[in-house]
Amino acid sequence: xxxxxxxxxxxxxxxxxxxxxxxxxxxxxxxxxxxxxxxxxxxxxxxxxxxxxxxxxxxxxxxxxxxxxxxxxxxxxxxxxxxxxxxxxxxxxxxxxxxxxxxxxxxxxxxxxxxxxxxxxxxxxxxxxxxxxxxxxxxxxxxxxxxxxxxxxxxxxxxxxxxxxxxxxxxxxxxxxxxxx
Numbered sequence: 001x002x003x004x005x006x007x008x009x010x011x012x013x014x015x016x017x018x019x020x021x022x023x024x025x026x027x028x029x030x031x032x033x034x035x036x037x038x039x040x041x042x043x044x045x046x047x048x049x050x051x052x053x054x055x056x057x058x059x060x061x062x063x064x065x066x067x068x069x070x071x072x073x074x075x076x077x078x079x080x081x082x083x084x085x086x087x088x089x090x091x092x093x094x095x096x097x098x099x100x101x102x103x104x105x106x107x108x109x110x111x112x113x114x115x116x117x118x119x120x121x122x123x124x125x126x127x128x129x130x131x132x133x134x135x136x137x138x139x140x141x142x143x144x145x146x147x148x149x150x151x152x153x154x155x156x157x158x159x160x161x162x163x164x165x166x167x168x169x170x171x172x173x174x175x176x177x178x179x180x181x
Contacts, residue, residue: 011070012042021158069101098146116141
């Protein structure tokens with residue numbers, strides 16, 4: 001199961017585009033609210049109805065945890081104690097973790113990127129604590145961490161996730177089908 005975490009102030013395209021791509025590829029994706037409501041408002045006023053609230057899910061079947069960026073969404077994710085604990089324990093178990101735009105800072109602040117390669121939105125490099133910053137649209141490190149730069153790279157981010165969880169042929173066919181490449 002793939003879990004995508006929503007906090008008020010998330011960047012809409014960084015959440016919805018990868019979710020759409022993953023679901024088109026047949027991956028099971030669940031939208032999780034880190035607020036007290038299943039309705040979460042993005043940084044541009046778009047309201048998303050999530051599937052469940054954080055405290056109502058056990059995440060035992062997690063294959064991938066995804067953090068969209070945006071402000072103040074990233075700061076709200078970073079301040080969520082339960083999510084931070086889940087990310088720590090998931091990293092220790094080898095569960096894949098993905099974040100886009102400013103959200104890789106959550107991994108950095110938790111010390112999860114020590115010795116890893118990562119990317120992020122320009123200006124947030126200092127939060128990739130312990131990581132080697134790579135200026136690419138999407139960076140995969142240790143086959144566990146998937147990071148991406150921003151709204152403009154959301155399609156690449158989603159397709160890379162599909163490539164990793166399914167295979168490159170499916171990702172390429174999907175990109176062609178949606179007239180991406």
